[in-house]
Amino acid sequence: MHHVVLERWSRGGSFLHARDPRVKILAALAILVAIATTPPQTAAPFAAYAILLIGASAASGLPVSGVLARAAVVLPFSATFAAISWVSGDPERAAALVLKSYLSATAALVLIGTTPMPKLLLGLEKLGAPRMIVLVALFLYRYLFIVSEQAQHMLQAAAARGGLFGKARPLRFRAAGGAVAVLFGHSYQRAVGIHRAMLSRGFEGRLMPASALALTVTDALFLGGALVLAFASRLSAGAGL
């Protein structure tokens, strides 16, 4: 599963892994802003971002090909919009759309691949992200695979009773609709159970961090370097938007 692989990556011991999650989030944000504001007519900045991100992946010990392959998951979505731009006579914008979304996904993967999820969420909370959103992300991360496993079991059960392939479309839709409803019901029930378990262990609305974050001089230098690199890459395209 994707998130199991990402979790394994995030437990590495490289220079980037050791940085405070807050400076990594800010650095990733700077790169994302730089990518988003780069004008589509220029190639140099995109090459610079790509070198930066591939370099960061390699230096952190992440499998570069694995990162690049996983980032491609955004392509079906961005390619749809790119196709519309292409058809309406703007191939340059179409290419930039695909490139920007792909590079942004790569940047996000480098961040997630070098920061364990609990630290990433703690970093987000310390940077002022709303607690409710952080909590939702935490639970989503923890339970997504349980729900997907349940979905997998339901598919297997359907297959064991003759499967759905080759059946008429209305029947397939009906079965899929039923499965989604059952999954929703299970998820709701589980949410009630989790809430009860949390209350039973003294939860009063706030998740207490077990470890504090501490910024070091190296973290500050890293953030400064990352901002300079992102800014320099962006400037190589000139100031136009």
Next chain:
Amino acid sequence: MQPVVEVSGLRFRYDDGTAALQGVDFHLFPGETVALFGANGSGKTTFVLHLNGVLTGEGRVVVCGMPVTKENLTEIRRRVGIVFQEADEQLFMPTVLDDVSFGPLNLGIEPAAAVERAKSALGDVGMLHALDKAPYHLSAGEKRRVALAGVLAMNPEILILDEPTTSLDPPGRRDLARLLGRLPQAKIIVTHDAWLARRLAVRSVFFEGGRIMGDGATDELLKRFDWECDAAEAMPARLD
């Protein structure tokens, strides 16, 4: 001796109108272990959720001398530890250590001390080696142990275990029974497992339709309510 749990006339109705508890009287003494039996839906789990105020019905519930009221909830939840039937519902934090520290941190204990408590509880259940593991990487038996550690880390006086042997293989079941037998707390064990009840509980209580229909010696109760199914009995009669 004063009971650590005293319940009288407890009634509870769910929002959908189901009358889950219809006048329950119960007591538990310090150090005692009581097994709760009864068919699915007979009210056992609903009953135990009243003992730490997760559910509140009509009637009187007193735990360690304190009535279960809003003002006493924090203290009562420290003293009453519930290990839920679905370990996945209890283990919601990303790592084992985070999860076991969750309770002590909620009690306001300093992070470093909370982590020490969590490690000590994990040591008690033999799971110290899994500190940094994600809960979904654990086996069913390991999850059960970590869930128990999460409750033990709060130093409870009363332990409530809801179907603790569900989905455990025979060695896992045996190990858990040994572990529970070593714990000094007063225990309420909600279970269908007659073997576990015999091993840990001298006294049992039988629930039916939201009422207690029997309260007495475990062996006597298991026979009276025909709550055992030995291998020979479980085999279908041959039709030929």
